[in-house]
Amino acid sequence: CDSCYGPSSAVVHERNVRRMQPTAQNATVGPKAPLEWGQINFLHTTDTHGWLEGHIKEQNYGADWGDFVSFSRHMTQKAGNLGVDLLLVDTGDLHDGNGLSDASSLDGALSNPIFENINYDLLTIGNHELYISDIAYDTFANFSKVWGEKYLTSNVQIFNSATGQYEYIGAKYRYFTTEHGIRIMSFGVLFDFTGNSNVSKITKAADMVKQQWFLDAVNYNETIDLFLVIGHNPVRRTDSGSTLGVVHDTIRALRPNTPIQAFGGHSHVRDFTVYDESSTGLESGRYCETLGWLSMSGINSTTFTGNMKPRGVANPTRKAVNSSTNGLAYSRRYLDWNRLTFEYHATKSQDSTFDYHSGLRVTETINATRTSLNLSSLYGCAPATYCQSCQPFGAAGNIFTLVSEALAATVINASRSDIARYIIVNTGSIRFDLVKGPFTYDDSFIVSPFTDAFQYIPSVPYQYAKNVLNQLNGATLVERSQGGLFGYMPLPNNHDSCEDPTISLISGGGSDLKRRSTGLTRRQTVVTPGYVTSDDFGTDGDDTPHSAIPSYTQPNYAQGNASFPTNGSDPDVVDVVFLDYFASTVVKELVALGANYTTADVAYYMDPSFTTQKYLPEYAQISPEWQADVPNCPVGKGIGYSD
Numbered sequence: 001c002d003s004c005y006g007p008s009s010a011v012v013h014e015r016n017v018r019r020m021q022p023t024a025q026n027a028t029v030g031p032k033a034p035l036e037w038g039q040i041n042f043l044h045t046t047d048t049h050g051w052l053e054g055h056i057k058e059q060n061y062g063a064d065w066g067d068f069v070s071f072s073r074h075m076t077q078k079a080g081n082l083g084v085d086l087l088l089v090d091t092g093d094l095h096d097g098n099g100l101s102d103a104s105s106l107d108g109a110l111s112n113p114i115f116e117n118i119n120y121d122l123l124t125i126g127n128h129e130l131y132i133s134d135i136a137y138d139t140f141a142n143f144s145k146v147w148g149e150k151y152l153t154s155n156v157q158i159f160n161s162a163t164g165q166y167e168y169i170g171a172k173y174r175y176f177t178t179e180h181g182i183r184i185m186s187f188g189v190l191f192d193f194t195g196n197s198n199v200s201k202i203t204k205a206a207d208m209v210k211q212q213w214f215l216d217a218v219n220y221n222e223t224i225d226l227f228l229v230i231g232h233n234p235v236r237r238t239d240s241g242s243t244l245g246v247v248h249d250t251i252r253a254l255r256p257n258t259p260i261q262a263f264g265g266h267s268h269v270r271d272f273t274v275y276d277e278s279s280t281g282l283e284s285g286r287y288c289e290t291l292g293w294l295s296m297s298g299i300n301s302t303t304f305t306g307n308m309k310p311r312g313v314a315n316p317t318r319k320a321v322n323s324s325t326n327g328l329a330y331s332r333r334y335l336d337w338n339r340l341t342f343e344y345h346a347t348k349s350q351d352s353t354f355d356y357h358s359g360l361r362v363t364e365t366i367n368a369t370r371t372s373l374n375l376s377s378l379y380g381c382a383p384a385t386y387c388q389s390c391q392p393f394g395a396a397g398n399i400f401t402l403v404s405e406a407l408a409a410t411v412i413n414a415s416r417s418d419i420a421r422y423i424i425v426n427t428g429s430i431r432f433d434l435v436k437g438p439f440t441y442d443d444s445f446i447v448s449p450f451t452d453a454f455q456y457i458p459s460v461p462y463q464y465a466k467n468v469l470n471q472l473n474g475a476t477l478v479e480r481s482q483g484g485l486f487g488y489m490p491l492p493n494n495h496d497s498c499e500d501p502t503i504s505l506i507s508g509g510g511s512d513l514k515r516r517s518t519g520l521t522r523r524q525t526v527v528t529p530g531y532v533t534s535d536d537f538g539t540d541g542d543d544t545p546h547s548a549i550p551s552y553t554q555p556n557y558a559q560g561n562a563s564f565p566t567n568g569s570d571p572d573v574v575d576v577v578f579l580d581y582f583a584s585t586v587v588k589e590l591v592a593l594g595a596n597y598t599t600a601d602v603a604y605y606m607d608p609s610f611t612t613q614k615y616l617p618e619y620a621q622i623s624p625e626w627q628a629d630v631p632n633c634p635v636g637k638g639i640g641y642s643d
């Protein structure tokens with residue numbers, strides 16, 4: 001039982017700590033200018049991965065899903081006042097990355113109902129909805145039914161044992177008319193994912209675009225003013241794995257002049273790309289760090305009843321292609337996920353009326369769910385911050401240095417503990433930085449959420465074993481996330497050694513921890529580290545300008561070593577331990593090195609219930625260094641912690 005695994009004694013009491021909200025005083029820069037509103041406008045989320053609580057340790061991404069509920073309602077109201085359309089779009093990957101989604105026995109069981117409080121117009125499925133059969137079936141039976149025709153899975157089917165047939169998990173396409181009369185044909189296309197469990201079937205995009213239903217939908221017998229292609233799929237056609245290019249090209253060949261707008265995801269980046277003079281694509285990051293904004297004007301529609309250029313606000317002005325004469329104009333913006341941003345762009349910014357009751361209720365549900373899941377339970381006090389890419393691989397503050405140490409200390413088969421072993425993990429299994437200070441049950445999912453188990457090939461001759469890691473890192477790799485820019489945000493002041501710089505005390509505690517005015521009264525000038533995005537429209541897409549966080553390329557696999565001879569000599573044989581997630585790749589690379597192995601030689605090294613979710617918590621609990629400061633973690637002696 002996953003939810004039983006959390007420690008029960010030490011708990012970080014969130015009622016006694018507050019998440020720093022950006023204010024004029026604490027020097028987080030706010031949005032640079034109001035948004036441009038067009039004839040049709042979009043708010044886009046993607047790869048939320050359960051981060052509906054927002055980022056507790058990063059003030060810049062500190063809004064929660066309840067804040068987004070309030071914000072989206074303000075924006076919908078504003079669109080109505082301006083006489084334009086606003087559509088809300090999500091492009092999948094709802095869990096694997098946060099305790100709120102992953103600490104329940106079925107991923108998403110508690111977070112999906114929270115997610116469902118947004119009035120989305122279109123959604124599509126991510127690969128994380130398809131790795132595990134129970135989750136795929138839950139998505140089919142429950143999530144997709146909540147959204148009906150709005151949930152688009154144009155190339156994803158699931159085996160329905162009741163009918164004995166493969167059925168589309170959602171709708172293949174949706175034709176609809178917006179409130180102000182724009183007639184839209186929409187599709188939802190997952191990249192050519194192959195890591196799904198055997199209950200689902202993904203049709204490659206190149207095959208899907210030849211299917212008759214797709215061609216009929218593109219050639220629909222009613223007028224189409226705009227195509228929307230949403231996909232858990234990188235938007236940039238040259239990006240590894242993207243199949244949106246082929247979908248675009250097929251539609252364009254059949255419909256030379258109809259605008260096509262894409263919304264993508266999966267590669268966890270902020271990006272905007274131009275396909276042609278009337279087609280662009282937006283991708284909006286990951287983990288509730290980014291809310292994407294896209295606006296368009298100039299769509300030819302005989303049924304449009306709204307305003308092409310709403311008054312009293314800025315309007316989109318950019319052509320997709322400079323030489324274009326088709327009249328289409330675009331704007332795109334990447335909003336940082338915090339209340340300052342939301343309040344700034346909401347109808348009535350800078351006052352105390354931002355929160356809708358519906359938003360506050362969602363926040364309460366999030367807090368209650370976190371409490372019920374025991375997410376603040378403390379495993380240990382991390383003595384330092386370990387980041388995924390802000391430090392070079394091998395540096396002390398690089399997370400894979402910690403991972404190697406933790407693997408060596410915790411991945412042990414008692415009957416073989418004296419035999420030298422390499423323990424190899426894919427670096428993509430680590431999903432986020434591990435921040436100095438309290439390492440909680442929640443953090444364990446944030447850093448390493450997957451349930452991949454440890455397998456091995458016993459007693460591999462050293463001459464082969466010693467080269468496996470390099471061979472894996474040079475080999476053709478299993479697909480993996482590219483990641484984006486990210487980082488925790490230390491406040492620019494001095495703190496005690498084991499103090500989390502992003503958490504501070506509210507004197508007297510209190511339950512209304514996040515509902516305070518952001519006091520936006522003056523323009524701020526301090527630029528904080530964060531996303532610095534460059535896309536096809538240039539470098540002005542980030543709503544809040546940031547300074548860049550260093551980003552070093554990391555290898556695709558990392559390894560820990562244990563039980564090697566202490567005298568420095570080479571062992572004769574080594575147990576090569578690895579995750580079941582990439583077992584067949586290890587066998588393939590051993591064969592490439594000249595060894596004679598097949599998958600029949602692979603066995604579990606430990607009980608399969610000991611997974612990648614477990615080794616860091618175990619390490620935190622057994623490491624004297626991580627336990628030493630527990631009584632003083634997170635904010636100083638005796639505060640914010642009790643047992």
Ligand SMILES: Nc1ccn([C@@H]2O[C@H](COP(=O)(O)O)[C@@H](O)[C@H]2O)c(=O)n1
Nearest residue numbers: 093127266428429450452479480481581
């Ligand atoms: N059991 C798993 C599943 C996935 N991964 C890693 O996640 C990457 C995919 O994540 P996205 O959010 O980009 O879809 C995948 O490439 C693996 O690196 C894993 O380690 N174990």
Ligand SMILES: [Zn+2]
Nearest residue numbers: 047093266268
């Ligand atoms: Zn993702």
Ligand SMILES: [Zn+2]
Nearest residue numbers: 093126127266
């Ligand atoms: Zn994905």
